[in-house]
Amino acid sequence: MLVRLMYASRAAKPLDPEELTHILRYARSANPKVGVTGVLCSTGDLFIQVLEGGRAAVNRLYNRIAADARHTEVTLLAYEEIAERRFAGWAMGQVNLARLNPALLMKYSETATLDPYAISGKAAMALFDELVATASVVCQG
Numbered sequence: 001m002l003v004r005l006m007y008a009s010r011a012a013k014p015l016d017p018e019e020l021t022h023i024l025r026y027a028r029s030a031n032p033k034v035g036v037t038g039v040l041c042s043t044g045d046l047f048i049q050v051l052e053g054g055r056a057a058v059n060r061l062y063n064r065i066a067a068d069a070r071h072t073e074v075t076l077l078a079y080e081e082i083a084e085r086r087f088a089g090w091a092m093g094q095v096n097l098a099r100l101n102p103a104l105l106m107k108y109s110e111t112a113t114l115d116p117y118a119i120s121g122k123a124a125m126a127l128f129d130e131l132v133a134t135a136s137v138v139c140q141g
Helices: 016-035 055-066 102-109 119-135
Strands: 002-011 039-041 046-054 073-082 094-096
Touching: 002 039, 002 055, 002 119, 016 046, 039 119, 046 055, 046 073, 046 119, 055 073, 055 119, 073 119, 102 119
Parallel strands: 039 094
Antiparallel strands: 002 046, 002 073, 039 046
16 A cells, blocks of 8 residues: 655754755665655755655654654644555655745745645645646656
8 A cells, every 4th residue: 555645844953965965865775675755845944755655664754754853843744545656766856946936835825935834735745746747856866
């Protein structure tokens, strides 16, 4: 059984670009071994991530993330059983926020600021779908 999970969190302390690169590199190496795919969006101290895979593997990974001292305010935005993956070819894609159009944010929220705590999980997933459709996801391997 496949599931899709979306969560938001804040970094307990600011991450430098090298730390984020290390996290992505680790995810791209470890996730395929447990059948997990997904996309990460990060802006300084804010993370939004979609994880897809088997229920047990996704749940274990989410629980590990929620317990990780590097994260605060870990909030489950959406969780659903799925028939197929949206991000099947990506061990961990990364949203290119430099290509993020403020008008796209306004479509799903009250302001042009990326704040997953202020929108529904359904709206956050729709935003991710548009980011993928507009080629705003990089480092797909």
